[in-house]
Amino acid sequence: xxxxxxxxxxxxxxxxxxxxxxxxxxxxxxxxxxxxxxxxxxxxxxxxxxxxxxxxxxxxxxxxxxxxxxxxxxxxxxxxxxxxxxxxxxxxxxxxxxxxxxxxxxxxxxxxxxxxxxxxxxxxxxxxxxxxxxxxxxxxxxxxxxxxxxxxxxxxxxxxxxxxxxxxxxxxxxxxxxxxxxxxxxxxxxxxxxxxxxxxxxxxxxxxxxxxxxxxxxxxxxxxxxxxxxxxxxxxxxxxxxxxxxxxxxxxxxxxxxxxxxxxxxxxxxxxxxxxxxxxxxxxxxxxxxxxxxxxxxxxxxxxxxxxxxxxxxxxxxxxxxxxxxxxxxxxxxxxxxxxxxxxxxxxxxxxxxxxxxxxxxxxxxxxxxxxxxxxxxxxx
Ligand SMILES: *Cc1c(COP(=O)(O)O)cnc(C)c1O
Numbered sequence: 001x002x003x004x005x006x007x008x009x010x011x012x013x014x015x016x017x018x019x020x021x022x023x024x025x026x027x028x029x030x031x032x033x034x035x036x037x038x039x040x041x042x043x044x045x046x047x048x049x050x051x052x053x054x055x056x057x058x059x060x061x062x063x064x065x066x067x068x069x070x071x072x073x074x075x076x077x078x079x080x081x082x083x084x085x086x087x088x089x090x091x092x093x094x095x096x097x098x099x100x101x102x103x104x105x106x107x108x109x110x111x112x113x114x115x116x117x118x119x120x121x122x123x124x125x126x127x128x129x130x131x132x133x134x135x136x137x138x139x140x141x142x143x144x145x146x147x148x149x150x151x152x153x154x155x156x157x158x159x160x161x162x163x164x165x166x167x168x169x170x171x172x173x174x175x176x177x178x179x180x181x182x183x184x185x186x187x188x189x190x191x192x193x194x195x196x197x198x199x200x201x202x203x204x205x206x207x208x209x210x211x212x213x214x215x216x217x218x219x220x221x222x223x224x225x226x227x228x229x230x231x232x233x234x235x236x237x238x239x240x241x242x243x244x245x246x247x248x249x250x251x252x253x254x255x256x257x258x259x260x261x262x263x264x265x266x267x268x269x270x271x272x273x274x275x276x277x278x279x280x281x282x283x284x285x286x287x288x289x290x291x292x293x294x295x296x297x298x299x300x301x302x303x304x305x306x307x308x309x310x311x312x313x314x315x316x317x318x319x320x321x322x323x324x325x326x327x328x329x330x331x332x333x334x335x336x337x338x339x340x341x342x343x344x345x346x347x348x349x350x351x352x353x354x355x356x357x358x359x360x361x362x363x364x365x366x367x368x369x370x371x372x373x374x375x376x377x378x379x380x381x
Contacts, residue, residue: 008067008068008183008184008254009254011064011067011068012064012068012250012251012252012253012254013251013252013254014251015027015028015060015064015247015250015251016060016063016064016067018060027248028057028060028244028247029057030057030240030241030244031051031055031056031057031240032240032241033051034050034051034052035049035050035051036048036049036050036051036054051237051240052232052235052237053232055237055240055243057240057243057244058075058076058238058243060247061076061214061243061246061247061250062074062075062076062214064247064250065183065198065204065214065216065250066216068183068187069178069183069187069188069189069196069216070187070189070190070218071189071196071216071217071218072217072218072219072220073216073217073220073224074214074215074216074217075214075215075227075228075231076200076212076213076214076237076238076243076246077212077213077214077215077231077236077237077238078211078212078213078236078237078238078239079199079201079211079212079213079236080104080179080197080198080199080200080201080202080211080212080213081106081107081110081199081213082213082231082236083197083198083199083213083214083215083236084104084107084177084197084213085107085110085115086215086227086230086231086234086236087144087146087175087195087197087215087227088111088115088120088144089118089230089234090223090226090227090229090230091120091143091144092119092143093118093119093120094119094120094121095120095121095141095142095143095144096120096121096122096123096138096141096142096143097111097115097120097121097122097123097142097143097144097145097146098123098125098133098136098137098142098144098145098146098172099111099122099123099124099125099127099145099146099147100124100125100126100127100146100147100148100151100158101124101125101126101127101352102126102127102128102148102151102152102153102154102156102352103146103148103151103152103177104148104151104152104177104179104199105152105153105346105347105351105353107177108124112124121141123136127147127148127149127151127156127158127163128156128157128158128159128289128290130159130162130163130166133145133163133166134166137166137167137170137172138170139170139171140170140171142167142170142171142172143172143173144172144173144174144175145163145166145167145172145173145174145175146175146176146177147160147163147174147175147176147177148176148177148178148179148180149176149177149178149180149181149186149290149297150180150181150283150290150294150302150303150305151180152180152305152359153307153343153353153357153359154281154307154353154354154357155180155281155282155283155288155303155305155306155307156289156290157283157288157289157290157291157293157294157297158290158293159293159297160174160176160186160188160191160192160193160297161191161192161297164191164192164193164194165192168192173194173195173223174188174192174193174194174195175193175194175195175196175197176188176193176195176196176197177197177198177199178196178197178198179197179198179199179202179203179334180202180203180303180304180305180333180334181298181303182198182202182203182204182253182257182303182334183253184203184253184254184257184258184300184301185257185261185298185299185300185301185302185303186297186298186299189216189218191297193218194217194218194219194223195215195216195217195218195224195227196215196216196217197213197214197215198213198214198215198216199212199213199334200212200213200214200246201213201332201334202332202333202334202335203253203256203257203260203304203333203334204246204249204250204253204334205245205246205249205250205334206249206250206252206253206256206334206335206336207245207249207335207336208332208335208336208337209245210242210245210246210249211242212238212242212243212246213238215227255364256336256364257300257301257304258300258301259364260301260303260304260334260361260362260363260364261284261300261301261302261303261304262301262367263304263338263362263363263364263365263367263370264282264284264301264302264303264304264305264306264360264362265282265284265301265302266367266371267306267360267362267367267370267371267374268280268282268284268285268306269285270371271308271371271374272285272287274378275311276310276311276312276316276320276378276380277308277309277310277311277378278309278310278311278356279308279309280306280307280308280309281306281307281308281309281357282302282305282306282307283298283302283303284301284302284303304333304334304361304362304363305333305359305360305361305362306360306362307343307357307358307359307360308357308358308360309354309356309357310356310357310358310378311356312356313355313356314342314344314355314356316356317342317355317356317357317358318342318345320358320374320377320378321340321341321342321358321377323376323377324340324373324374324377325373325376325377326338326365326369326370326373327339327340327360327370327373327374327377328340329341331346332361333359333361334361335361335363336363336364337363337365338360338361338362338363338365338370339360339361339363340358340359340360340361341358341359341360341361342357342358342359343357343358343359344357
């Protein structure tokens with residue numbers, strides 16, 4: 001069967017069906033080599049010179065991700081932050097960027113600090129409001145619109161297709177941090193995005209044992225070549241073993257993400273009316289602000305991430321997290337095990353995150369166990 005015609009779940013399960021030519025092995029080899037043999041006539045017909053630029057262990061995970069995201073090129077990075085910052089570093093000092101107010105904390109911090117000092121002009125907007133976003137764009141000066149959907153840590157939804165149109169009308173590119181949606185639920189390029197970013201640390205790898213990042217592009221243009229050059233010359237490349245582990249993790253992506261979605265939906269519905277809970281933040285609830293847009297641009301679920309605002313403020317929220325047993329108190333998301341986190345504590349000073357909020361990453365355990373554990377943790381004693 002044409003590899004392009006098989007369904008995404010099949011492509012992922014078989015890692016695109018590649019077989020090692022020499023050994024017929026059905027799982028790929030790891031190539032730790034840092035350098036490649038030159039031909040006698042001084043050429044590099046293998047196409048590979050030095051592993052900072054060309055590592056064959058990246059080929060398969062990059063090709064799979066590229067197919068899942070409908071791209072024309074993909075690049076792995078040493079972390080999600082390395083992937084994201086490479087997009088901004090491919091811009092030029094003086095360029096204007098529109099980014100969301102609600103977004104992954106470390107990236108927001110980097111944009112307002114380092115990127116601003118380096119010379120980018122950053123405006124943060126309410127990206128769930130397309131009109132507000134359109135007003136922040138400066139035609140000719142705005143080179144990039146960055147969005148994240150569902151966005152950390154309150155899971156607000158941004159309409160990718162609408163923002164793509166706004167960005168393109170002004171001659172700007174649209175990049176989407178699609179970490180929490182994963183390619184199972186949303187394919188931003190199909191909705192008009194130019195660049196998709198993933199913290200592959202999260203759902204793509206899925207087992208809380210690899211830090212990695214990835215970008216996928218809709219066009220192999222000058223901007224993409226600048227991004228590739230930032231990776232190659234800046235050196236933020238992934239390790240070979242991590243690339244291999246990442247591909248192994250991606251093979252079960254289409255089992256893990258739907259399981260996490262089912263769990264999150266059940267938990268969100270269960271706690272939507274609860275004496276100790278102020279609000280459940282989850283785009284899968286019909287009462288959520290972005291529910292209609294999410295239902296349109298997410299297929300097969302609303303993600304495995306939700307947040308609970310606990311009555312009684314920060315101390316009450318921290319006490320609930322302290323009493324959980326099955327849920328593990330840890331930052332990060334997208335692994336097979338469920339994590340609970342008092343997000344404002346992790347973000348630290350100047351965090352815009354509500355202090356009464358717990359961020360939940362739902363794993364693939366039985367949701368009834370996760371609900372029972374939260375119920376006992378919420379009991380007033
Ligand atoms: C974790 C995360 C990042 C950063 O990725 P790292 O792999 O930790 O560098 C960026 N965006 C989102 C939405 C994330 O969850």
